[in-house]
Structure formats: structure tokens, C-alpha cells
Amino acid sequence: MVTLTRTTVAGRERVRGRRRRGEDLTKILFVLPAAVAMLALFGYPVVKNLLMSLQDYTLRTFFTGEAPWIGLQNYSAVVKDQLFSDAMVNTALFTIGSIAFQFAIGLALALFFRQRFPLGGLLRSLLLLPWLLPLIVSSATWRSILEQDSGILNRSLLGLHVINDPVPWLNSPSVALIAVIGVNIWIGIPFNVTLLYSGLAEIPDELYEAGQLDGATGWRAFRYITWPNLRSVASVVLMLGVVYTIKVLDIILGLTGGGPANATQTLATQSYEKSFVDFKFGQGAALSNILIAISFVFAVFYLRSTRRAVDE
Amino acid sequence: MISKRIAAALAGATTVSLLLAACGDNGGGSQSSSSSGDSVKSLTILDYYNNEPDKTLVQKGLDSCASTLGITIKRETVPGETLIQKVLQQASSKTLPDVLMLDNPDVQQIAATGALAPLNDLGLSGDGVIQGMVDATSYQGKLYGLAPVTNTIALFYNKDMLTEAGVQPPKTWDELKAAAKKLTKPGRYGMAFNANATYEGSWQFLPAMWTNGGDETDLNTPQVTEALQLWTDLVQSGSASKSVINWTQGDVNDQFIAGKAAMMVNGPWQIPALNKNPKIKWDVVTFPLNKPDQKPVAPLGGEAWTVPLNKDQAKEQKAADFVKCLNSDENELAWAKARYTIPTKTALLDEYVKEVPSMKAFTEQVKTARSRTGKLGDKWPAAAKVIYQAIQLALTGKASVQDAFKQASGG
Amino acid sequence: MRRTAYTVIGVLILCVMLFPVYWMLNASLQPSGNTLTAGFLPLHPTFSGYKRAFDEQGGNLVTSVIIAVGTVVLSLAIATPCAYALSQFRSRWVSIGLLAILISQMIPGIVIANALYTAYERIGLLNSIPGLIIANCSSGIPFAILILRSFMMSLPPSLVEAARVDGAGLFRAFVAIVLPISKNSLITAGLFSFLFSWSDFLFALTLTTKGGVRPVTLGIYQYLGTQVQNWNAVMATAVLSAIPAIVLLIAAQKYIAAGAIGGAVK
Numbered sequence: 006m007v008t009l010t011r012t013t014v015a016g017r018e019r020v021r022g023r024r025r026r027g028e029d030l031t032k033i034l035f036v037l038p039a040a041v042a043m044l045a046l047f048g049y050p051v052v053k054n055l056l057m058s059l060q061d062y063t064l065r066t067f068f069t070g071e072a073p074w075i076g077l078q079n080y081s082a083v084v085k086d087q088l089f090s091d092a093m094v095n096t097a098l099f100t101i102g103s104i105a106f107q108f109a110i111g112l113a114l115a116l117f118f119r120q121r122f123p124l125g126g127l128l129r130s131l132l133l134l135p136w137l138l139p140l141i142v143s144s145a146t147w148r149s150i151l152e153q154d155s156g157i158l159n160r161s162l163l164g165l166h167v168i169n170d171p172v173p174w175l176n177s178p179s180v181a182l183i184a185v186i187g188v189n190i191w192i193g194i195p196f197n198v199t200l201l202y203s204g205l206a207e208i209p210d211e212l213y214e215a216g217q218l219d220g221a222t223g224w225r226a227f228r229y230i231t232w233p234n235l236r237s238v239a240s241v242v243l244m245l246g247v248v249y250t251i252k253v254l255d256i257i258l259g260l261t262g263g264g265p266a267n268a269t270q271t272l273a274t275q276s277y278e279k280s281f282v283d284f285k286f287g288q289g290a291a292l293s294n295i296l297i298a299i300s301f302v303f304a305v306f307y308l309r310s311t312r313r314a315v316d317e
Numbered sequence: 318m319i320s321k322r323i324a325a326a327l328a329g330a331t332t333v334s335l336l337l338a339a340c341g342d343n344g345g346g347s348q349s350s351s352s353s354g355d356s357v358k359s360l361t362i363l364d365y366y367n368n369e370p371d372k373t374l375v376q377k378g379l380d381s382c383a384s385t386l387g388i389t390i391k392r393e394t395v396p397g398e399t400l401i402q403k404v405l406q407q408a409s410s411k412t413l414p415d416v417l418m419l420d421n422p423d424v425q426q427i428a429a430t431g432a433l434a435p436l437n438d439l440g441l442s443g444d445g446v447i448q449g450m451v452d453a454t455s456y457q458g459k460l461y462g463l464a465p466v467t468n469t470i471a472l473f474y475n476k477d478m479l480t481e482a483g484v485q486p487p488k489t490w491d492e493l494k495a496a497a498k499k500l501t502k503p504g505r506y507g508m509a510f511n512a513n514a515t516y517e518g519s520w521q522f523l524p525a526m527w528t529n530g531g532d533e534t535d536l537n538t539p540q541v542t543e544a545l546q547l548w549t550d551l552v553q554s555g556s557a558s559k560s561v562i563n564w565t566q567g568d569v570n571d572q573f574i575a576g577k578a579a580m581m582v583n584g585p586w587q588i589p590a591l592n593k594n595p596k597i598k599w600d601v602v603t604f605p606l607n608k609p610d611q612k613p614v615a616p617l618g619g620e621a622w623t624v625p626l627n628k629d630q631a632k633e634q635k636a637a638d639f640v641k642c643l644n645s646d647e648n649e650l651a652w653a654k655a656r657y658t659i660p661t662k663t664a665l666l667d668e669y670v671k672e673v674p675s676m677k678a679f680t681e682q683v684k685t686a687r688s689r690t691g692k693l694g695d696k697w698p699a700a701a702k703v704i705y706q707a708i709q710l711a712l713t714g715k716a717s718v719q720d721a722f723k724q725a726s727g728g
Numbered sequence: 729m730r731r732t733a734y735t736v737i738g739v740l741i742l743c744v745m746l747f748p749v750y751w752m753l754n755a756s757l758q759p760s761g762n763t764l765t766a767g768f769l770p771l772h773p774t775f776s777g778y779k780r781a782f783d784e785q786g787g788n789l790v791t792s793v794i795i796a797v798g799t800v801v802l803s804l805a806i807a808t809p810c811a812y813a814l815s816q817f818r819s820r821w822v823s824i825g826l827l828a829i830l831i832s833q834m835i836p837g838i839v840i841a842n843a844l845y846t847a848y849e850r851i852g853l854l855n856s857i858p859g860l861i862i863a864n865c866s867s868g869i870p871f872a873i874l875i876l877r878s879f880m881m882s883l884p885p886s887l888v889e890a891a892r893v894d895g896a897g898l899f900r901a902f903v904a905i906v907l908p909i910s911k912n913s914l915i916t917a918g919l920f921s922f923l924f925s926w927s928d929f930l931f932a933l934t935l936t937t938k939g940g941v942r943p944v945t946l947g948i949y950q951y952l953g954t955q956v957q958n959w960n961a962v963m964a965t966a967v968l969s970a971i972p973a974i975v976l977l978i979a980a981q982k983y984i985a986a987g988a989i990g991g992a993v994k
Contacts, residue, residue: 397954
């Protein structure tokens, strides 16, 4: 497979060389609509968010338009906040915990559904159902499931004698984060399954047939055929997973509101709270820019890894 | 495929103009859409009564005032927790409505930005309105809003459960704790309240804190600590669920209706839901006292109607007239009766209780009630945050009752 | 025999994954709208929530579908050529573009919504379906570009070259070869554009100011007052609104299965 790719890349270079000039315009036309759309939708908000974080942007600003420049004061204020380090740790645990399990379970299910069996397609489609429910509804449902006294989870676990005392899923500062991560994993699995499944579907059957002749079956087939060919899809799934998970807000707000006793505060909930509870919009923007900076690091890693994949 | 290409190009063009528009001047004076002069034909209104039956009941009051003034109204309703967000958007694009409803503790904060018109200059006054509400809707000595009706919280109890346990409705905290303990049995708690990490959690704590003489201007006092001790005792003795730190007032009511709580702190807006369950026999008493010589002090709820500043003087005046009409005696009584709220004019209270006896305890409670922003003004939200954080710390055992307020205020 | 075993395992997995959905269904059939006193089965179901949802949310449901489908079409139309270009063309701008796209996904939705509100207010796109479609494309387009690009990276370039040796231009080759082969990934990207748009609440709230255009996510709030919540109707609306969407998704699924993806490669 590796050699195959290499020769065709070389071949493509030749063809491209010949036609380069005449097609520059077409290439621009390919990218232009998207570039314009991205600029229109995001250009202003990005700049606005950056400027806001350097201003004393308060409730008053919305009415008067006045927002004095205060340099990096917002950044130093949020970093010095007593909750910042907790929120940072929680964000890391939340993101890593969510992504690791979502991806692992998602990949396992995607491989499972690649086996052809009756109703497989239907079952896989139904897996997406959680994504069709408004988040306010799914978080309310999860709250009722995880309720300490009357929730169905504790009732079932007690009934099955798995536990002796009800677990304070959302009520104990030491358990709540785990429960919130669990719910987020549940929400993320369909995303991972669907994308990874599509990635698996793109791998030509011929490769497996050829591999079989060389004795690559089971784990070896996964290691030498599936994984290398899934890599570009898997890395984008992971990348998007990080970007989407790190800014998760509604689920946490819906389940715990950042509580109990701030045990589930993340940078995203802190940013929301600074802006819309404390009305310190400058500090809220500073926090979200810190989040952007963190994702930026991941994005750079992602780009390096995909570039290597192309070059191979 | 060509058509797809065109579609893409068209979409591109739209977004470009979008970008240009977005980058255009932000603070500039986009005119409020109207002709000046005394012929004001219509007013725009923004409120958060977005669910039934309130939406329709409020609409009736608005419509009747519109026809009194000979105008039409364009009303927008948004979900409660998004109202402020909406107001900010409209403020920055200069598209605020002519008449704006605000939750009473928000009035001073918004007034402080200079967005609202002082109503005294437009011929309105707070005469005859309970002092707590005037405090809430005034800022730096000027009146910025008027609330036709108000509400508060008190102690609901399940009559059958209390009778069965041989318990009288508690009048003091000791009685409350004893009653709650006695009423607790497997599958049922004696007491339910909301101690979640929102302003609602602080609001539910205020009856205990204020009745005991605690004050938001200084949260590090024995009076405040004792109130927190009451909440903590109820939870730690098992008379209230540990889940109170996650419950909303709606959840509390659900627990009560499901028979999983014998008493609860809640407001009169739950009465329609309670009445839908005829099996539940309930009554209300004012919040218990710590010491017999105290009087119950609860927080005032309810929404005020304000008039955002308007370049169009005639429109601003008309909007003020409209707010005045909403606060007429007839409308106050009509809304109070239909929506289980309480008129804000002291003179109407006796007549109201005569007509709606089930609101007796709440009306009593309102007479002595205080507004959340009465003392601290726009500094109240910061104090409220310390209060709910402290409650969370104490109830989860992350801090002792003595240290909770200090820790929550970052000390 | 082995295949049936797979089906059984598949059903079991689904039962675990969809239990919360079932629990919501159970709640929607309880008079209280909650499961505080409910057993595993709703033995005394009430359909009052469904009646309300049916009477009051039908129009909103249609609005949601139109907006979601519009978002899919517009997102794919703009994203697909771009994704292809980013996957096949070599330029340092590719990395910069990808970085920009990833960063764009980090901007808090509320900041975008606020900016759009100001813009829409001026150009008259408030309270309009096209306005909401464009807004929802802010999640659809970047997502589709990233996903489609990662799939198109593994397209065998030999296919396009074969066509181009025959004299087809870049654009013709894209339409005639790339698009048909990418059907699978197009549907996947479209699927998520649909889901993003379907679950949007923020844009719907920000960019509408009156009742006319109202997706279900916003309509559901007419049961969620500041003080009183009618969970029975909320849950019923959630169940009802999921039905047309899941039918649509299953149809798309069938379409993938029936597609001649493998054929094109061979």
C-alpha cells in the first residue's frame, strides 16, 4: 500500500506540472466560496473576541459602546482566579476522559458494525438517535436517571446488589465529574461510530483479500491494513473531538451547573459564568481565547501528523 | 452542476454583504423605527412569559391596555434565562423594545447602564406600592420600573402527611427540624428546598437568612451562619435529600407532588400544578422563625415593566402610559387572581385575600418582604453568588458551616 | 447462525446506548413528565403531552426540517470543492487554511450569534429561514471541509488522472469522478450538518424576534417557563420531533448501502 501511494503521488505531480497554469483559476474557484463564507461568518467574531479580551467590557458597554482598553488585565484576572487551576484540571480530565472512551468505544462499535449482519444498517442509524434530542431534554433525562434517591440507575444497581448504598452521582464533588464525563461519552459515541464507520467503509476490500493471502487476519489485519488506512479519518475525528469537547457547555450546565461546590467547573463553564452571570465580558472573552490557544496547540499537532501521512 | 455553482456563488455574495454589514459602525445611531409626533400607533414589547398559561394571561392584560390607549402592540417573548442576553444584543444594535419587562433584581443593574428612562419624569410614581418593590425598581433615587404583581416563597406542607405523623405546621426552626425528621421515612423526605448553584439557590436561602436578622451587606455574621446551619442540619440529619444541591424549584415541586417530600419551600406559581393533582392536600404557612420574637422576612419576586430610553419622545411617553396602565388597580387584581401572584399596592391586599383565601400566607409574607437589591443595588449579584457558593460548600462538606462564607468570598 | 448472533449483540448494544432515550419516552407518558414514581414500564400512560405537542409543534417541526436540509445543501455545496482542493493541491496555504478552520470551531457560539444579529438586523435577514440556514452553516461548512478532506486524502489519484489524460478539465474531473466516489463521505458530512442544524438553539433564539420562524428546539421552550415547567409536553415534543428526523437518517443510510461506491473504485 505504501509503495502504491508513493508512485501515484509522483504521477500526479507530473500531470499537475504540465497543466499548472491553465488551472490556477479553477483551483481558486474551488476554494473561493468557502474562503468567503468562513471570512464572513468568523472573521468579525474572531477579531471581536480578541479585542473584547483586552477591554473592560461590561454590561454598560452594550448600551454605551464604551469599553476602555486595559491591556492584559483580563487575562491576569482570570488566571489569578481561585477557580482557574481547578477549572483547568477539570477541563483536561473532562476532555481526555471523554475523548479516550468515545474514541475507543466508537472504534470498537464501528468495527463491529462493519461485520455484515441482518439489521446492521438500521441499528447503526438508530445509534444516532441521541443526537436528535434537544440537549435540554437529554440532560434533564440524565439528571433523572442519575438522581441519588429515585434515579433508575441507583435503583437498578441496588436491586442487582452491585452497590449497597446509593451512589451520589451528581451530588458528591468527588463523583460528579465522573458522571458528567460519562454522559458526555454517551453523547459522543454516535459521532465517533458514524465517522469511523465511514472511514472503514472507504478501505477497499481488495486490501483485506490481499492481506489474507499474506496471512494478515484478525489483529494483524487491523494493525497493518485497517489502522494505516483509517489514520487520516481517525486523526480528524480525534481533532474535532478535542475541539468540540473542550468547549462543551450545555451538558455541564444542564447536569450540574458547574456544581456541586464547583466540582464540574471547566474553562468553558467559567467563561460562560464570567460573561453571563458576572457580566465581566472581557474576562469571559479572555477565558475563551485561552481555550482557543489550547486548541491551537492541538491543531498544530494534527496538521503535522496529517502532513506526515500525505508525505509517506 | 452549474446551478450548484451558482448557488454557491450566490451564497458567497450574501455572506460578503453580511461581513460588510457586521463590520459597519456598531455604536452609531440606528434610528428607532417610528415617526415622531403624538400619533404613536404601536409599541414593541419584550418579556419572558413564554409559556402557557402565563403567556396568554399576560397577553390579555397587555391587550386591554393597548385598547385603552388606542394602540397596537408587537410582543416578543423569550425563554426566561435568555432574556438578559437578548436585551444586550438589542442594546448594542439599538433595537431595544419600547416596553421592556425585567426581573425585579435586574432592574437596577440595567438602570445603572443608563439604558432606561426614569419614570418619575414621565408622570409615574411608586406611591402606594409596597416599599420592598419600590426599592427594587429604583436606582439612585429615581424610579425605573413598576411591577403590577409580586410573589415570594413560603413553606408548603402536605396536610395528610402531617396529620398522619401527628405534626403541626412548624413555627420555629426547632419545630421545623423536628417535624422534618418525624416526617422522613423510607422513600420520603420531611423537607425539600433548592440549594443549587444558581441565584435560585440564594433566593431560597433568604427567608432563613433574613428572618434570622442576617444581612447581605455582611455575610460573616452569626445570624447568616445560623441560617446556613439550618440548611446543613436538615440535609445532614437525612431529613432533606442530598440532591437539594442540584434541584431547581421545579424539581422541588415535583418531589412534593410525587409524595417524596412532606414540606417544601416554594412559591405560589406552583399552585396550578399542585391543583392539578387533587390527591395532594396542601397548605402554606409563612417561613418558620429561629427565635419567637422574630418576624418572617422573605424575598420579593416578580417582574417589573420598564421603558428603555427612546429618541422618540412621544413614543417614550406612550410607553410610560402603557406601564402605568399595566399597574392600574384593575389590572393588578386581574393578574394577581389569574396567575396566583400578589398585587403590589398595599391597599389592594385585603381585598385580594378575601377573594383568594389560598394566597393568605403569601400575602402575609409579602407585607414584610424585602427586595434582593434593596440594600446592595447592582452589587447584589456578587453577594448572591457568594451565598450560593457557600451553601454548596457547606452542604457537600467541602467547608464547615463557619468557614463556608469566608471561603466562598475568596477569603 | 453467526450473523444472527451479531444481530442479537447489536440489539443489546443499542438497548444500552438508547436506554436514556427510552427513559425519556417513559417520562413523556407519565402525567407528571418525570419518572420519580415511574416503574420500568409506563403502565398508566397518558398522551396529553403528545396531544399538545402534536397540536402546537407541527409547524415548528417543518421549519426545523427545512432549515436543516437547507443547511446540508448549502454547506456541502460550499465545502466539497474546497475540501477536494485542500486534499489534493499542495501549498503552504493548505495548512494555514486548515488551521483557520479549526480555530473557527473554537469561537463561542454566542459571539458568532451576536455578530450575526447585528448584521442581520441591517440587511433584513432576521426572522427568515435563509438567515438561519446561513447561520447554521457556520458549523456545517467547517465541519464538512475537514471531514471531506480527510476522506478525499485517501482517494486514489489515479482515478482523476485517468480522466484528465482523456482531456477532462479539473472541474469536469471533479464532477464526473470525485463526487460520485465520495458519495459515502458526502452523506456522512451531510448527516452531521443536518444534526448540527437540527440541534441548534442559540441561532434560533438570537436571530428570530417573533413567532413566525421557530424551530422545534426553540418551540420546546414554550413549555419551559421561568418558574413552571411542563416536562410532560417537553418530553413528548422531543420524542415526536425525533421521528421524522430518524426516518430521514435511515433513508440516507439506505442510500449509502445502495450506492455504487465500490463499483466506482473498481
